[in-house]
Amino acid sequence: DQQVKQNSPSLSVQEGRISILNCDYTNSMFDYFLWYKKYPAEGPTFLISISSIKDKNEDGRFTVFLNKSAKHLSLHIVPSQPGDSAVYFCAASSGAGGTSYGKLTFGQGTILTVHP
Amino acid sequence: SQTIHQWPATLVQPVGSPLSLECTVEGTSNPNLYWYRQAAGRGLQLLFYSVGIGQISSEVPQNLSASRPQDRQFILSSKKLLLSDSGFYLCAMAPTVSGNTIYFGEGSWLTVV
Numbered sequence: 001d002q003q004v005k006q007n008s009p010s011l012s013v014q015e016g017r018i019s020i021l022n023c024d025y026t027n028s029m030f031d032y033f034l035w036y037k038k039y040p041a042e043g044p045t046f047l048i049s050i051s052s053i054k055d056k057n058e059d060g061r062f063t064v065f066l067n068k069s070a071k072h073l074s075l076h077i078v079p080s081q082p083g084d085s086a087v088y089f090c091a092a093s094s095g096a097g098g099t100s101y102g103k104l105t106f107g108q109g110t111i112l113t114v115h116p
Numbered sequence: 117s118q119t120i121h122q123w124p125a126t127l128v129q130p131v132g133s134p135l136s137l138e139c140t141v142e143g144t145s146n147p148n149l150y151w152y153r154q155a156a157g158r159g160l161q162l163l164f165y166s167v168g169i170g171q172i173s174s175e176v177p178q179n180l181s182a183s184r185p186q187d188r189q190f191i192l193s194s195k196k197l198l199l200s201d202s203g204f205y206l207c208a209m210a211p212t213v214s215g216n217t218i219y220f221g222e223g224s225w226l227t228v229v
Contacts, residue, residue, distance in 0.1 A: 043223045
């Protein structure tokens, strides 16, 4: 059962435009969400996160939006740059406390290509 | 700042041979440690996690095992590799004092032939 889904395997955008990456989840116990960026043959790099008590978190060109009622989150990159081309993973956690131990459940990833 | 070292970076092993991937972390104490695997065309799957020395939890049944002999050392092993063990293996850590964010090492490419 895929608890975190990224339904778009790939996305192609023009440099300077907005990139919107989407992610859906099914487990209502998830309360912390993260986005990672990954280049081939490298470990994922943490980008941005959001707690379920918020609906938006912004860091420079990156903004994450959370819609809890729809169990949906998205990552907006504005403006997009060619260096943003990578695989983007969303991930979810049910908290660092209790028995979750910070374990993350990942989506399948979306390949973003930004054209000059 | 925390750093994660993982080796070897690439490995080609015959079916039936043993495996040992090592991971060490620096800059933090008593981290939670994780082994993830990315199989071809798939997302990241959690294999093992550890909240302390000698404490290992397995998330999926498989041909692999993990050990944590020291606070900042995490080892992934197999006695006999299968073709299906091929993939990109990632060690990760979560500093227990800073919440949920997990940080990843550079990864190890394992090809079983």
